[in-house]
Amino acid sequence: MIDFFYQTLWALDATLRVATPLMLCAMAGIFSERSGIVDISLEGKLLSGAFVAATIASLTGSVWLGLIGAISASVLMSLLHGFACITHRGDQVVSGVAINFLASGLTVILGIAIFKRGGQTPTLSSGERFRPIELWFVDALDNVPVIGAIYRELISGHSLLVYVALLCVPIASFILYKSRFGLRLRAVGESPIAVDSAGVSVTWLRYRALIVGGVFCGIAGAYLSISHGANFVREMSAGKGYIALAAVIFGNWRPIRAFWACLMFGFLDAITSRLQDIDLPLIGEVPAQLMSALPYIMTIILLSGFIGRPSPPSAIGVPYKK
């Protein structure tokens, strides 16, 4: 019984760690798509952020510069996406695919040019990463049954970026629903011409939405390479950008719901390795590939309209022309 309890705690703990980049990218996706711009390039931004964070942290020894670098790289990619989609009204899916390719290529090319390690960046030392943080009262609560364990294992002991990510969700929600910027952003995704005729610049709004998204993705990228991991390896984003997109759809483009979707996907990922050697009743051994494919299968089922109908912003994907 106790063993099961601890197993669950560890699984939830791992969930949070896996879900962190997902929820950040999902918030980015929500901001971008709610403003009317399809964003397939979450993956590319995530990868770029990871690369720049690891590179700068390695070269300067400072995690904070690495974080700033990651955010800058991701924002730069977002601006490129904006340049193609907003200023030149190009096809948004095509632009997203292009950015993903660019990220894949550039991260390795530059990585080899700088470090000559076949695309990897050097392993960072403990001081060059975001280390797990022990929250206050951890020791004091140790003696409290159940809660003490939960506090130590699940709540405390994460890196700073995990807490930042958890904060980003309510912040994103607040901005989207309670601020002027959020109202206008949601409006422009429904009807850009209504926003234009109300005297607000559609272009500037959409650029800002993309920039905000870039910041979130940058943090996620930094998390991958200088917090969760200790360096950058090629293609380390491993499809997380697409899973985040799936979470956005699952959450019907709402931050809190997308957050739960991210947790769910994170949970699936976390228990995959655990289930591998376990014989489930009736099913037998569960192939690891099936578990890793579950988020995709679930998204497809959702998109087929079998569990509710997703309702995207009305003007999404259509470039605005006066």
Added chain:
Amino acid sequence: MKPLPRWADLILLPFINLCTAFFVCGIVVYIIGENPWEALLVMLKGAFIYPGSLGYTLYYTTNFIFTGLAVATAFHAKLFNIGGEGQAYVGSLGILLATALFAPFLPAVFVVLLCIICSAMVGAAWAFIPGYLQAKRGSHVVITTIMFNFLASSLMVYLLAGPLIQLGQQSPQSDLIPESAQLASFETFLGLFGVDIASSPLNLSFVLALLALFVFWVLIWKTRLGYEIRAVGKNQDAANYAGINVPKIIIITMTISGAFAGLLAVNEVMGVQHRAILNFTAGYGFTGIAVALMGRNHPVGIFFASLLFGALFQGGAELDFEFQSITRDMVLLIQGMIILFSGALAYMFNPALSKVFSRITKNGANDD
């Protein structure tokens, strides 16, 4: 602003976009400390000049023709099929199935034919589901095909490392396919006529690719089905008004699209590897997007775009070989730039070009 003359729109503008893409890549090459011109030269030599290089280039071209046709077919109905990667991957299952069922009983010609049909059919089936979901349930085909790519990946890993694995092997790959299903390479084929060419993976599936281009042309522009596909792509409401069954057309288009993609497996599995290996699609599916965009969804354009990318891939391998600091990932960068400039920013130079043209025609008129 006057519209551009047709030749400028179809040839000049894409050419300018291409040059821009290469120019930007050249800057990157310069930044990492190599000479862009040298790099370009090496690529060209590696793609066409060195012995066997043309063969390699055309071998890649074959793959891109198939995936380019897949994307282009779907584009004509205004559908974005990003799932070429997965559709090609599972096409190999069709081949394995066909060889298992028919190879023991039938002569080589029939086996090859049936393998081709089966690989197309399985690829088609993999695209059918996203097509069906889009047509009947409104699920966006871009998202579903991305998901299906990942599904294909997971499925193939499971099969190749599990039930289909070649006994005694550690790496995930299937058994060798029987000889009757193996396609002769061009080297062998021409050797029969006494012609000697350098060794390369180029095989008879190249002929199949050229045939596919022709079939695509006839289908889209000469048949009534093609008319309906183009109508749906240009204006779904009008297509509906005209009595065209729009959901049916969407499904059919995606299915045909998947079939083209599935044929890639004919090249890789039957022509080159003679077995199914992990990840043999190696990004060809995504390159198909660039090919279709550059080729403007037209068979002639697709052929030349495929040739371009074939040269790029082969030249990229040479780059990797000759330059220390450049790897094949450079090709990813070039690909991304081409997709960016020929796709998303395709009309960026349109205003500037228009001004140039109107100035030329104005001057021309003034000279009268």
Added chain:
Amino acid sequence: MMINKSIKTSGGDTACYILELQKISKSFGLVEANKNIDLQIEAGTIHGIIGENGAGKSTLMNILYGLHRANSGEMLVNGARVKIKSSADALSLGIGMVHQHFMLIPRFTVLENVMLGSEGGALLSKGRISTANKLKELGQTFDMEVDPYVLVSDLNVGMRQRVEILKALKGGAKILILDEPTGVLTPQEATQLFEILDKLRENGVTVLLITHKLAEIMAITDNVSIMRGGEMVGHRKTSDTNPQELAELMVGRKVLLNVEKPKAKPKEIALNVRNLGCYSSRGHKVLDNLTFQVKSGEILGVAGVSGNGQTPLMEILAGMRKPDEGYFEILGKKIDHETKVSPFTMRENAIGHIPEDRHKHGLILGFEAYENMVLGFHNTEMTGEKKLLDKNHMLKHTADRMDEYDIRPRNPKLLASSFSGGNQQKIVVARELYKNPKLLIVGEPTRGVDVGAIEFIHKQLIQLRDQGCAIILISVELDEIMGLSDRILVMNKGQEVSTVNGDDANPKDLGLMMAGISEEASN
């Protein structure tokens, strides 16, 4: 150089115009939408701007409101030269606009829509209360109250227009532009709108009323300016002019306000509609127990304000949609909810369909003319006898039709988008009439079409009728309905209100019927 210019008005006062346009020009590519427009608006008046569809009125207003930028010319507000580069500039100058197609966000509430652009702070909580109060105040002053917390998607058209007006007023508009405001209103709702405009004028708001309806100009405006072909061709004081003069200025020549047509000779019943009903995707009943007949050799006009079931009716008759209740018989063939139909089978049964939106349904703008000429008939011998499409056959067919209908330019390979509205419509008409249909369903045949083409198309329809075709004509233009129809069926909220003979019809009665009133008084 004209800066603070005061001009004598026709009344003899020396007053600064609240708004003045000087030599405004605007082109879209090769099309000159506005050519050297001069316009002077007196403060506190209702000024009408009238012209046909395509005369350039909307473009001019969009320039005034900052949605388009003029290529040349000046704008003056209260005598001072201004540059209006965006809607924000216009709003800050006190110019507000209510567009033809509402600029509201259906998923937002009334409050959120009104707040958009003037939220009153970075956080919404502050602005919500003050905006709600302002809405209440404005609503009471001008007698147009609206519940701020209702979703716009739940409001009907008349109410949505109110929200648009309130939004403009809340923004402090002193000049209110209304672009074709009555297109979607019943005559009674239009009257209510005019009462609101009167109140606005009383309160010192200047109103610019853009319309193509002569009756409205005569009813409510103080001054009127007439546009034709992108140019301003005249200014009049409304009390000094009359509909005939205005119509001639609009069109450029003497106009027959009524089409001449011979008496109809109807024969057997071609279309028999019984208890037809259907639901929208949201579950609203859009057609309710509709029963009527159309005979060969007569034109049945279906009148009604746009959105009262005409579109679903057309779609059902054309085979684009299934009826949920009831049935109809076309030329002997019965079609109900169970029958498998498609527009294709309808065409095979000699039914033609000229849709109300040619850009949406009638044509594929990205296709060339010859490909459009076979649209809907592409699976017949119109595309040739062979297995593959016979391009030469299609080209010849198209060239012949172009000669027959005087479609210009005479180029079958030209993209449909390159043809003018009138010529595009002629392509559709040529196509649908080629197979000599026995029943023709026509929707808004002359919307956005120049006068020459209008006359041509009307003549074609009468000719077809006299050849024995049954025609059901749906149009929101009462003039067109009254001019062409032998009998008129009036629809409201998906139901038949009444059917009258063409000769007995008059606009006032029809207007009441369009609002759903046959005998009872309105509320």
